[in-house]
Amino acid sequence: MLKSKTFVKKTRSGGVMKIVREHYLRDDIWCGSEVCTECKQESTALQRDPCMESNLCSYPHYVIPDTNVVLHQIDVLEDQVIRNVIILQTVLAEVRHRSAPIYKRLKDIVHEKEKNFYTFTNEHHRETFIEREPGESANDRNDRAIRVAATWYSEHLKKSESDTDPLKVVLLTNDQGNKQKAEESGLLVYKCEEYIKSLIGNPELVDRLALSNDDKNDITSSKVLFPEHLPLSRIQAGLKNGTFLQGTFRASRDNYLEATVFVQGEGEESTEVLIQGLQNLNRSVYQDVVAVQLLPRDQWVAPSSVVLQDEGAAKDDNEEEGEEEKELRVSAAEAARKPTGRVVGIIKRNWRPFCGMLNASIIKESTRHLFTPADRRIPRIRIETRQADALAGQRIMVAIDGWPKHSRYPNGHFVRTLGSAGDKETEQQVLLLEHDVPHQAFSQAVLSFLPTMPWEITPEVMVNREDLRSLTVCSVDPPGCTDIDDALHCRELDNGNLEGVHIADVSHFIRPGNAMDKEAANRGTTVYLCGKRIDMVPELLSSNLCSLRSNVERLAFSCIWEINHEAEILKTRFTKSVIKSKASLTYAEAQMRIDDTTQTDDITKNLRGLNKLAKILKKHRILKGALTLSSLEVRFHIDSETHDPIDLQTKELMETNSMVEEFMLLANISVAQKIFDEFPDCAMLRKHPAPPPSNYDILLKAAKSKAVEIHTDSAKALADSLDVARVDGFPYFNTLLRILATRCMMQAVYFCSGMDSDFHHYGLASPIYTHFTSPIRRYADIIVHRLLAVAIAADKTYPDLMDKQKQSALSNNLNYRHKMSQYAQRASVAFHTQLFFKSRGILNEEGFVLFVRKNAIIVLIPKFGLEGTVFFDSKTKAAPTVVFDEEGPSLTVEQHTFHIFDRVIVTISLDASNIQHQKIRMSLIEPVIPGVSVSAPEVAPLAKKPRLDR
């Protein structure tokens, strides 16, 4: 091996420390080109004839971008057209230092074989290393290093000249000074824009160019619309002496001129600062970390309840704004005023690519258009594109490049199209992107860790594993479920019953630290959308090897209790095992077997035994004060061919649902206790904090209006009072009350036991709880499996499992993914509901008032589990007199007064006037209020769908 004997000391002074490091220069770093005959490289990345045709460079060439080009134009580099690029080590290091996400994207590109990107380690190459000269800034040195490397490449490629055209290298830089110096030293150098525009046959690439700083002058007038952002040093000084507050910017969904900044205080104390008006918002975008300054107390305002949307054509000046802002400043009661402030600077931008649609400019030839994001909290973005016609009606993705102070809107660039709006596939993708759900296909690296098929149980697998194949085990799941993670059995012993819960042994297949594990940890959970499932682990595992299907041998993690007939646990045992399920049943099938007294086979007996015990367990649990809450869940009947929803149905609960649930709860609690005993510092648990008393206000008021008393002192008191809450002649009342109670609850969260002291699970009334029973679809369960496996000495530990800091970070990610997946799920249901009503036309349905708002009532329709808002003011008609009573709460419209729980009849239709935000519109039919309610429209008879007789 050749190693250069030259070595150079590199001194880096940071603060007072002087660090001396060796820096070896080598002569065995190759150029990576196929053409080169001189370098003894084994594999090459750069092709012999790079096929990028450009007006400017008609000869074959490689491209070397500088750091700023990579940082700003990563979207362009990601395009399939751009190939044969040399990434210098200097550039890579600078990118890594400046932006972690872009660094990751760059690395992904480099790893992609078809892109032909090559990383040249120029800093360690004998001929391209340069030392920083006295008086030279680090940036200048790096620029020079890039130029030296580019020069070396052009010399080097000249040497290996073959019979064809000599290869050249083209340096891309946006820096004027750098460009000039490069030209002086005889390099081919272009600005990034120039080069991209010169590429033949790829007009859409130009749209993906980010706008650079010197471009923006011609976009807007010189008028300054926003105050200058303060430099970071002054912000830091201000934060230190308390004049500024640091917080996360949260734009309001309903009002584009209003936002709050969430300031995390010490411990539990956190405050919200209200921000109103464009000037005060000062170019902040949702989720940015900003510095705010509080306004004097006499300028504080109350949050307005007006809904304002930024609509219409692009506004380049602020005359219209004035009016809208005035509208905001309605005089508010002194008490309702909140701390109000203004944004003085941005500490960290949190921009991501946004999904949305293009509002084409009125002028046909114009290339500048406004883009409306799907998320209402994001401002509209100005982008430049030549393909507006093609993009109209499409869902597209756009990234923000910057927001200069004289521009009303941020500037951005087009990233890619997702498909046409309203299309099921496209909408699903939008939904996943907007909720940050990782949904790409699993990479090759991940798939490489899958077991090879055909898979079978080998003797090595049987070490530390019990053989339970002879037991009569069965699983009970919803219909159509292919990822079966739990199975049950029940066997009569001499002294009592032996009970077992068997959970798929996913941790056997997913080994800690490998690519598959990392991917699963990042995804956190499987996301179930209507008609689609986004898996956490590859399908081979989720639907086959881990799924406890019937009549195949599967690895399981078993939790086996000895339970007597009073459902008291005598003994608990955990073991890894092999099982062979005898049947996979649906809830309905299991219920039928239990009810059908003629059946006396093993499985049925098993089920009956389980069911009996489950009932006792449930009783115990309720006695302890567990809450039974209610929320309506709907199921769509999906047409098997078109995948359109054809019918809606609320989910039915059967005894068997609760049977499975009881045993899963029991298993989770047993496991939680075990892993906490064994690892008090790093057990992953789940807690459900008790809600603060103020959360119950709505529930209490609503109950009072029907003269029902609800106690909220403890979970038990709440559960008991919910049980007795009944109103004669109103059977649905109890369910409605429970739905309201659900809304008062807090989110349950995962946490690491070493980092918290409050373990209580409020809803289940259990002092300790975790998730153990669904490792196929939840990552938390995999961690719990690993902990339990170590606890029973069936597996080994690994460092991260015992590190409470890492565990805690992991639980934060899991909580985030879990929340996002729920939002995504809800959004998917909402979208399918819209599809359903689109096909059904207008419907008249009975519903109940769930909430009363200032200008609207929120109505729940039990039949569809659908919630909608009936507004009493509209822009077109004269508004009726509306009186809102906050104490009731009730709303008097003309003569009629609405209370919570009132029965109403509404007509439901789909409002498709805004393609991006289609919504369900409800209007009142009964009670009849002149001028407000509408007459019942003819319900379109259910259109007979032509069915193919086959």
Next chain:
Amino acid sequence: MAGLELLSDQGYRLDGRKATELRKFQARMGVFAQADGSAYLEQGNTKALAVVYGPHEVRGSRSRIRHDRAVINCQYSMATFSTAERKRRPHGDRKSTEMSLHLKQTFEAAVMTQLYPRSQIDIYVKILQSDGGNYSVCVNAATLAVIDAGIPMRDYVCACTVGFVDETPLADLCYAEEGGGVSSLALALLPRGGQIALLQMDARLHQDHLEALMEAAMTACKGVSKVLDQVVRQHLQEASVPSAE
């Protein structure tokens, strides 16, 4: 702030070495005339001086005398100017006592002590500049000094530290790598027979990785032994030329 990238995708480490490459080796034997044996060794930026006295009669307490072999007495110290910050280092602090003990154990395994019953061999090592791998540099320097003193050994004792990053073992760690959260392992080897004189690791490492790490450490030690051998041969040649004249 992203930490240091210890191993790039192209397989280069911070200082431009590949995973298995050692640092630049420079050594001189017989640097002092007063002592019985001495050596100066640079491994990259880590520089050490080793001096050997003996074998001589046991000094101090007579109870330490062994009737079947020689006692080895080791002392390790660091120069005040050896690190980025100047720091007074009193004798007998915990770290250097531990290091002295390790050196003693290493050399008791390598030196043929049974040839010198009732006597003592002193080995003093001083780190002049520290840039990672202090223990291994000390062992290598002391080996050269013992050879210079003409004391018979079973084999060269060669030591090397290895670390584990991204599923790859790195040989001969420098200071930045040692501090970068790498679990490192120090191995002193008698390369010809493959016997381990000392193995030390105080970081956490999953046991699955241990084998790969040991393998890398052995290879690195064998590399070190080749270099040491060259140094000794060259020194002998230089020393023998004037006497021949």
